[in-house]
Amino acid sequence: MVSITVPENYGTVIAVALGGIPLLSWIQGIVVTSLRKPAKVRYPQHYATAEQCKENPAAHKFNSAQRAHGNLVENMPQTMLYMLVAGLKYPNATAALGTAWIVFRALYAHGYITSTKPNGLGRFNGGPFWLVQGALWGLAVFGVGWELLKF
Template sequence: MTTITLPENYGAVIGVALGAIPVLGFIHGFVTGGLRKEAKVPYPHSYASIEQCKENAKAEKFNCAQRAHSNFLENASQTMLFTLVAGLKYPELAAGIGGLWVVFRSLFLYGYVYSGKPQGKGRMMGGFFWLAQGALWGLTVFGVARHLISY
């Protein structure tokens, strides 16, 4: 039988991984859903066509929101897992880096959708989420390696 002992301050890790990250996912869905209506893109279509974007600026904005949301979904689950696992050994660091990831992802969404830059290039203002995500992955690997070596 294996016993997992959680660090005293693991609550911050849970707060980021299972609180802040899912809340940001809901925000993405809310933004995208609202813009879908304004862009007049019916379900089940995922994106507005080029023609729709030429006729309606809201359609291009919807496409940017949809892509930001998709990119979030592509990265959120692994970031949640990295945060939870890294937090077993390094709770403050994992919660802090996870919190930075949420801030950068928020900037990514804002820049992509609301910056007014063509082709969603405003997303670059939050592009540092990749560094935070990489740091969480590295911290996870390092923590797991240290655990395995201690056996």
């Protein structure tokens, strides 16, 4: 049997992982919703068509916001899990990395939506989120998980 002791400052990890990350998703969802009407993209259509984007620059902006939010949703679950596991041993580092992840994800979305760079290249303003996500993975797998293995 394995018992888990939660560190005293684990609440910070929970606040970032289960508070800050979903809050960012909610905010990005609001941005997508606010851009839908000017883009003239009706529900249930997920994206504007190529023709709509040619006719209406707002449609391209909507697509960029929708894709930035989609990418966030694709990366949220594992990042939150990495944080909840890594925070068991490294709560301060995990909370700091999680906060950095949120900042980089916000920069990613902002760059994707507002940049005039072609092909969504403005998203790379927040590209370091991949490094932070990798660090959280490493802390969770090697810092915590590896120690739980008993050979």
